[in-house]
Structures are given as structure tokens and as C-alpha cells.
Amino acid sequence: xxxxxxxxxxxxxxxxxxxxxxxxxxxxxxxxxxxxxxxxxxxxxxxxxxxxxxxxxxxxxxxxxxxxxxxxxxxxxxxxxxxxxxxxxxxxxx
Amino acid sequence: xxxxxxxxxxxxxxxxxxxxxxxxxxxxxxxxxxxxxxxxxxxxxxxxxxxxxxxxxxxxxxxxxxxxxxxxxxxxxxxxxxxxxxxxxxxxxxxxxxxxxxxxxxxxxxxxxxxxxxxxxxxxxxxxxxxxxxxxxxxxxxxxxxxxxxxxxxxxxxxxxxxxxxxxxxxxxxxxxxxxxxxxxxxxxxxxxxxxxxxxxxxxxxxxxxxxxxxxxxxx
Numbered sequence: 078x079x080x081x082x083x084x085x086x087x088x089x090x091x092x093x094x095x096x097x098x099x100x101x102x103x104x105x106x107x108x109x110x111x112x113x114x115x116x117x118x119x120x121x122x123x124x125x126x127x128x129x130x131x132x133x134x135x136x137x138x139x140x141x142x143x144x145x146x147x148x149x150x151x152x153x154x155x156x157x158x159x160x161x162x163x164x165x166x167x168x169x170x171x
Numbered sequence: 172x173x174x175x176x177x178x179x180x181x182x183x184x185x186x187x188x189x190x191x192x193x194x195x196x197x198x199x200x201x202x203x204x205x206x207x208x209x210x211x212x213x214x215x216x217x218x219x220x221x222x223x224x225x226x227x228x229x230x231x232x233x234x235x236x237x238x239x240x241x242x243x244x245x246x247x248x249x250x251x252x253x254x255x256x257x258x259x260x261x262x263x264x265x266x267x268x269x270x271x272x273x274x275x276x277x278x279x280x281x282x283x284x285x286x287x288x289x290x291x292x293x294x295x296x297x298x299x300x301x302x303x304x305x306x307x308x309x310x311x312x313x314x315x316x317x318x319x320x321x322x323x324x325x326x327x328x329x330x331x332x333x334x335x336x337x338x339x340x341x342x343x344x345x346x347x348x349x350x351x352x353x354x355x356x357x358x359x360x361x362x363x364x365x366x367x368x369x370x371x372x373x374x375x376x377x378x379x380x381x382x383x384x385x386x387x388x389x390x391x
Binding site for chain 1: 210211219223226227230231233234235237238239240241242243244
């Protein structure tokens, strides 16, 4: 059983070590300094960065909104504390 | 600056909701009650998510454009008509101005000038329609000169990218028309104008995207 597994895994490892032999790369059709390679590199880099930039911007907006809301809530709580005190005094006087 | 502006708008909306909720919950005579108010209205959060998805959609299209543009030895390809830089530049200014008018619509809503909302939204829709008409005219001319989706990758990319943006402008015009109709029926008040705010968010996205596409497709 162990040997059978090794027989199955060995070609996979060989293919990973020697990708040129395996021809597993779908975009390996040009050289390192080729214009097509540069084009793919820029495009892939752009698409890799895009989700992080978009998600980061949205998260930044939400954090700023949250901080502002927290500051507003703190001010509101301070106001409510005095409102509650006034209300209690008025009720107790009835 | 845009983030600060967005945060300020979020604050205003939340404050309006808080004031309304406080009145409703306290009933006028009971002890003060602090309702649990979200930091962001659901409508605005939904539009932010929509715009995030739209940005990724256009990022995919721009990524495809970059592959073809950067790998080409000669761009535009030989025997293909050149794109009209001047007219489209003027059209860009028209669209950029429409971002100002939609911004003024929110300003009018915030200051309580309800009639001003409809007026500024109508101007925005008019400028957007003018942009589309000029684009349509230029498209007809380019088709006449032989630039079609099947004439080359150049044509295919041009019509896909610019067409996708045009479809979003049409969507924005429909959105503007609905909000304009609502504002004429008195739907918005000084305290509640989230519909105008979401319209501005979407329209600002459509306008801000255009200079990027213009620079990439027409100028670069």
C-alpha cells in the first residue's frame, strides 16, 4: 500500500520540480523580457492590488464613520445623563 | 477629503435618525431613551457594496485592456481609425460638471431647499444625457469609419470598456429620474434625504470612473 502511494505521488513531485517537462504553465509562452510577459505581469499585479485597495477604502470609510458615531454617542450619553437627572427630579416632585 | 466628506454625510444621516427615534421612543413624556442607531443607513451600506462590486468589474475589464495594450507593438493597430480626443475631452468636462450639480442637490437637501433638489437633479440628468448623446454620435461616426467590435482587438476593447461605462451612465440616468420624480412628489425632507445621497454616491462613481477610462483608452 505504502509503495503504491509512492508510485502515485512520485510523478506529481517530478512534475512540480520540472514544470517545463510537465508543461503545466498555461501562460508560459514567452520569454522573460517579452512584451507579452510584461503585459501579463502588469495586468495580474493590477488585479491583485484592486481588491485590497477597494476593501481597504471601504473599511477606512467604515472605521471613520464608527469613530465619529462613537464620539457623537459619548456626547449624547453625557446629555442624556443630565436629562435623566432633570426628569427624575421632576417626577419626584410630583 | 472624499472620505471626510462621506463621514460627515454619514454623521448627518445618523443624527437625523437619532432625533426621530428619540421622539418616537420617548413619547414626549417618559424618561429619556437612547435608541440603538446604526452608524450607517442600510441603503448607503448597500450602495457601498454595489460600488465595490462595480469597481471589481471594471478592474477586470481594465486588466484585460492592459494585457492587449501593453503587449501590442503598435497601438492603435494599423488601418484603424483614431479615437476623437477633442470632442471626448469636452464630453469629459460635461460629465465632470454633472458631478458638481449632483453634489449641489445634496447641499440643497441639507440646507432644506427642497425645490433645489429637483432642480439640481434635473441638471445632472440633462448633463448625463448630453454626455450619452455625444458619445452615441461619436460611436456612429467610428462605426462609419470601420471601427467595429469585429474589426480588431482595438475595436473590441474600445466598445466593451466604453460601452460598459455607457451602460452605467444609462443606469445612473434611470436612477436619477426615479429620485427626481420622488423629490417632485415631496419624498425628501431636510432630515431624510438618503435617496439623494445614494444617487450622488452612484453618480460620483460613474463620473470618477470616466477620466480613468478616457486616459487609458483614448489618451494612452
